[in-house]
Amino acid sequence: MGLRAGLTGLPGTVSAMPDSLPSLRELLATAVAAVGGAERPGQVEMAEAVHASIRTGDHLAVQAGTGTGKSLAYLVPAIRHAVANGKSVVISTATIALQRQLVDRDLPRLAKALAKPLKRTPTFAILKGRRNYLCLHRLDGPKDEPDDQVLFDPFAVSRMGREVGRLRDWASDTEVGDRDELVPGVSDQAWRQVSVSARECLGVSRCPIGTDCFAEKAKAEAGKSDVVVTNHALLAIDALGTAQVLPEHDVVIIDEAHDLVDRVTSVATGELSATAVAVAARRAGKLITDEVADRLVEAGEGLAMLLSEAPAGRVDDLPEPVAVTLQAIRDAAHACVTAIGSERKDDPEAATARKLALSALEEVHDTAVRVLDAFGTEDAKLRDVVWVSGDINTAGPRPVSLRVAPLGVAGLLRERLFGENTTILTSATLTLGGTFDALAKQWGLPGKQRVGVKAEGTATDKEPSDDIRWTGMDVGSPFDHPRAGILYSARHLPPPGRDGLPPAYLEELRELVTAAGGRTLGLFSSMRAAKQATAELRDKVDVDILCQGDDSTALLVKKFAENPPTCLFGTLSLWQGVDVPGPSLTLVVMDRIPFPRPDDPLASARQRAVESRGGNGFLTVAATHAALLLAQGAGRLLRSMDDKGVVAVLDPRLATARYGGFLRASLPPFWPTTDPEVVRAALRRLAAAS
Numbered sequence: 001m002g003l004r005a006g007l008t009g010l011p012g013t014v015s016a017m018p019d020s021l022p023s024l025r026e027l028l029a030t031a032v033a034a035v036g037g038a039e040r041p042g043q044v045e046m047a048e049a050v051h052a053s054i055r056t057g058d059h060l061a062v063q064a065g066t067g068t069g070k071s072l073a074y075l076v077p078a079i080r081h082a083v084a085n086g087k088s089v090v091i092s093t094a095t096i097a098l099q100r101q102l103v104d105r106d107l108p109r110l111a112k113a114l115a116k117p118l119k120r121t122p123t124f125a126i127l128k129g130r131r132n133y134l135c136l137h138r139l140d141g142p143k144d145e146p147d148d149q150v151l152f153d154p155f156a157v158s159r160m161g162r163e164v165g166r167l168r169d170w171a172s173d174t175e176v177g178d179r180d181e182l183v184p185g186v187s188d189q190a191w192r193q194v195s196v197s198a199r200e201c202l203g204v205s206r207c208p209i210g211t212d213c214f215a216e217k218a219k220a221e222a223g224k225s226d227v228v229v230t231n232h233a234l235l236a237i238d239a240l241g242t243a244q245v246l247p248e249h250d251v252v253i254i255d256e257a258h259d260l261v262d263r264v265t266s267v268a269t270g271e272l273s274a275t276a277v278a279v280a281a282r283r284a285g286k287l288i289t290d291e292v293a294d295r296l297v298e299a300g301e302g303l304a305m306l307l308s309e310a311p312a313g314r315v316d317d318l319p320e321p322v323a324v325t326l327q328a329i330r331d332a333a334h335a336c337v338t339a340i341g342s343e344r345k346d347d348p349e350a351a352t353a354r355k356l357a358l359s360a361l362e363e364v365h366d367t368a369v370r371v372l373d374a375f376g377t378e379d380a381k382l383r384d385v386v387w388v389s390g391d392i393n394t395a396g397p398r399p400v401s402l403r404v405a406p407l408g409v410a411g412l413l414r415e416r417l418f419g420e421n422t423t424i425l426t427s428a429t430l431t432l433g434g435t436f437d438a439l440a441k442q443w444g445l446p447g448k449q450r451v452g453v454k455a456e457g458t459a460t461d462k463e464p465s466d467d468i469r470w471t472g473m474d475v476g477s478p479f480d481h482p483r484a485g486i487l488y489s490a491r492h493l494p495p496p497g498r499d500g501l502p503p504a505y506l507e508e509l510r511e512l513v514t515a516a517g518g519r520t521l522g523l524f525s526s527m528r529a530a531k532q533a534t535a536e537l538r539d540k541v542d543v544d545i546l547c548q549g550d551d552s553t554a555l556l557v558k559k560f561a562e563n564p565p566t567c568l569f570g571t572l573s574l575w576q577g578v579d580v581p582g583p584s585l586t587l588v589v590m591d592r593i594p595f596p597r598p599d600d601p602l603a604s605a606r607q608r609a610v611e612s613r614g615g616n617g618f619l620t621v622a623a624t625h626a627a628l629l630l631a632q633g634a635g636r637l638l639r640s641m642d643d644k645g646v647v648a649v650l651d652p653r654l655a656t657a658r659y660g661g662f663l664r665a666s667l668p669p670f671w672p673t674t675d676p677e678v679v680r681a682a683l684r685r686l687a688a689a690s
């Protein structure tokens with residue numbers, strides 16, 4: 001059933017020795033029976049491929065549609081390998097929801113079911129970055145003064161006070177100190193007062209509370225577990241850093257792998273703001289003379305002034321005044337570090353203040369150096385992209401800052417992930433336009449692949465592919481897409497405009513929502529468009545329209561799932577995070593093809609870099625980005641075997657543009673149409689039948 005492609009290179013072997021454990025098929029059958037399911041061909045095929053990949057050391061990219069049972073398909077061979085070899089297997093996810101599913105549901109059931117055949121109970125643990133755990137030492141130690149934004153807002157000050165109070169109460173109850181267990185959550189500002197980054201931590205040997213430390217306990221637990229569940233961010237920190245943060249392992253399984261590049265990029269992104277400089281200066285000021293600390297304060301004020309006048313967007317050439325200010329920040333931060341001096345036998349309180357100051361100073365110093373270096377040579381410009389960010393998000397305006405991010409993470413992943421572990425990547429969306437090429441390139445995997453064709457590697461001399469072998473495999477989906485779903489491209493509509501949704505789009509949306517009797521997930525390319533559609537349709541249709549931002553997203557999704565004659569409109573997080581099986585969701589509408597914004601600094605720099613090498617920047621970057629999101633959005637429609645419905649894309653370019661074929665080939669194989677009346681009739685039939 002599955003389609004495969006392979007590349008050749010030097011063989012690698014992780015575990016080719018026979019062992020006395022039951023076969024993979026026996027263990028999988030036991031696991032499937034224990035969770036009350038039936039064996040599915042795609043699941044068996046995937047489990048065997050994962051098992052083979054672990055045994056041979058070849059990397060594997062496996063696309064497995066919703067309903068395949070892919071978590072079992074990788075967990076069973078992973079557990080078998082860990083038990084046979086006594087080494088941890090790392091499983092990385094992008095979302096908390098999947099982490100929870102693995103740790104709270106799948107792994108406990110599997111551990112119980114496999115204990116007998118494996119002759120011991122497999123163990124598992126969850127591990128996140130240090131910042132995710134409550135730091136008991138910081139809880140009682142020095143707190144940062146609130147930054148200016150909070151200081152001048154009395155409501156924010158009292159809210160933060162209340163939140164820190166709640167954190168204290170929670171600290172005496174929690175057994176794991178994991179921020180995600182705190183419901184409802186607290187603001188980032190409050191959490192920062194009771195947590196530390198890896199740089200800020202005193203180190204377990206110096207910390208007076210080291211033996212009770214939540215982060216250390218989680219790390220110790222992970223170190224002796226067969227399966228360690230983590231997130232892409234920690235995986236990236238482990239790959240980027242010099243210190244090992246994950247336990248010893250030789251196999252990494254990356255679920256939700258379509259998100260890997262974005263997550264790794266954000267971990268590798270540096271940010272320099274006037275606020276960060278002020279915090280570093282304030283922390284240093286408590287330990288050194290005013291004269292030295294004031295140099296940093298002044299340099300930070302200079303940055304604040306320059307950034308307040310700078311237009312948001314990519315910086316191609318660093319203006320002289322900015323370069324001078326960054327040099328001043330770099331030198332002043334260095335002077336503060338020197339003035340603080342080398343390590344002394346401080347009391348714990350003083351050691352904490354020192355560590356907090358040093359880590360903030362180093363952060364500011366290193367980012368200033370990185371931004372300056374990015375303009376050093378033409379080559380450097382191809383490594384790092386710098387931009388002024390002042391984006392407005394739903395939580396309010398962000399302070400303006402300078403950001404620096406890698407143009408790509410392929411080299412890093414190739415060297416530090418694929419070069420050091422057998423890696424299995426999986427997701428419902430890994431092929432775009434029908435092949436693994438686009439994502440493989442972003443991951444740093446060599447060669448040109450065509451799904452279904454066994455191909456020799458065709459890596460260029462820039463890609464040291466000779467020691468990397470990988471296989472791409474699509475195990476398909478249990479859904480009958482052409483029978484269960486319609487892909488409707490609204491060919492007759494005008495192209496999308498710059499100023500909100502055109503009237504024709506709103507009218508089309510009204511007709512579709514009316515025909516479906518609600519039951520619509522509206523995925524919009526901007527919050528502005530989602531709000532415009534909500535305001536417009538609330539007056540014109542008889543069903544409730546929920547809009548992202550009206551309440552917590554989780555609560556809105558719950559209301560939407562419980563009341564079929566309801567619509568939920570929103571933007572990016574809904575494109576990937578909504579799982580509503582059943583008749584509450586029969587229509588997914590997307591307003592436009594989700595290309596990156598033309599002023600997106602990273603996407604535009606990446607596009608330009610591809611073009612400078614003679615490639616097609618638009619297809620490689622913008623169309624790939626859009627295809628991935630479209631496929632994720634369309635994937636919201638069918639969530640269970642009985643689901644039926646329509647994916648409607650209002651943007652006519654899906655049907656008319658040259659790249660439309662590539663985008664359509666990235667979507668599940670629904671029955672395609674451009675006829676609105678056919679679609680409305682189908683929606684009316686579905687509404688009547690449910």
Ligand code: SF4
Pocket residue numbers: 130135136137138196200201202203204207208209210213214215216
């Ligand atoms: S070792 Fe101490 S300082 Fe570090 S995170 Fe744990 S409690 Fe905090």
